[in-house]
Amino acid sequence: SQKIEQNSEALNIQEGKTATLTCNYTNYSPAYLQWYRQDPGRGPVFLLLIRENEKEKRKERLKVTFDTTLKQSLFHITASQPADSATYLCALPNQAGTALIFGKGTTLSVSS
Amino acid sequence: DSGVTQTPKHLITATGQRVTLRCSPRSGDLSVYWYQQSLDQGLQFLIQYYNGEERAKGNILERFSAQQFPDLHSELNLSSLELGDSALYFCASSVGSLEPYNEQFFGPGTRLTVL
Numbered sequence: 001s002q003k004i005e006q007n008s009e010a011l012n013i014q015e016g017k018t019a020t021l022t023c024n025y026t027n028y029s030p031a032y033l034q035w036y037r038q039d040p041g042r043g044p045v046f047l048l049l050i051r052e053n054e055k056e057k058r059k060e061r062l063k064v065t066f067d068t069t070l071k072q073s074l075f076h077i078t079a080s081q082p083a084d085s086a087t088y089l090c091a092l093p094n095q096a097g098t099a100l101i102f103g104k105g106t107t108l109s110v111s112s
Numbered sequence: 113d114s115g116v117t118q119t120p121k122h123l124i125t126a127t128g129q130r131v132t133l134r135c136s137p138r139s140g141d142l143s144v145y146w147y148q149q150s151l152d153q154g155l156q157f158l159i160q161y162y163n164g165e166e167r168a169k170g171n172i173l174e175r176f177s178a179q180q181f182p183d184l185h186s187e188l189n190l191s192s193l194e195l196g197d198s199a200l201y202f203c204a205s206s207v208g209s210l211e212p213y214n215e216q217f218f219g220p221g222t223r224l225t226v227l
Contacts, residue, residue, distance in 0.1 A: 034215065041200075041221070041223075042220060042221070043114065043116075043202050043204070043218030043219055043220055043221055044155070044202075044216075044218050045114070045218070046215035046216065046217070049215060089154075089155065096168070098160065098167065098168035099145075099157045099160060099168045099170055100145075100157060100216065101157065102147075102154060102155040102156075102157075103154070104154035105154065105155075
């Protein structure tokens with residue numbers, strides 16, 4: 001079955017730096033990958049989707065890459081701000097394409 | 113605000129009991145998904161309904177069941193509750209069902225505590 005791994009440790013960075021979060025997956029090649037943000041006690045919020053034929057996608061200060069050879073996606077937040085502090089989840093469709101499988105998330109903390 | 117509503121916000125009950133969680137999707141969305149999130153397991157997909165019909169099943173226990181009504185709201189029924197069922201339960205909705213590129217809009221969740 002599909003397995004998704006995200007940095008289990010929290011990521012602590014200073015305001016203004018670039019945060020880079022990693023999502024690794026095994027066992028198959030998904031058609032796309034999504035990233036969500038989740039604040040404590042709240043529902044996840046969709047951020048970006050990247051398809052298998054796209055190497056990179058940008059949205060404002062966010063950038064996502066998708067390396068199907070390495071089976072890895074990197075999520076970058078440039079010029080990070082304390083308001084970016086949250087848990088970031090990556091999600092892939094299951095092999096049947098009927099459901100999203102979420103990673104356990106990486107908690108980002110940006111200090112001023 | 114995602115446009116997805118869930119009630120109740122908090123629920124405290126005892127082992128062995130049965131509860132019902134309710135979800136109203138965003139206007140126009142036909143798909144409803146249910147997820148369970150606990151500290152150790154992360155966000156786990158339970159079940160999906162599309163326009164009233166079950167479309168996909170994940171790690172949903174036999175003690176749990178769901179349905180989607182003609183007005184598209186959905187209910188998740190949890191019975192014979194155990195301590196381990198304590199978790200956050202999220203509902204999400206999307207426009208379509210099998211199209212792979214639909215983003216999901218999550219509700220605020222129901223926090224279930226089983227004592």
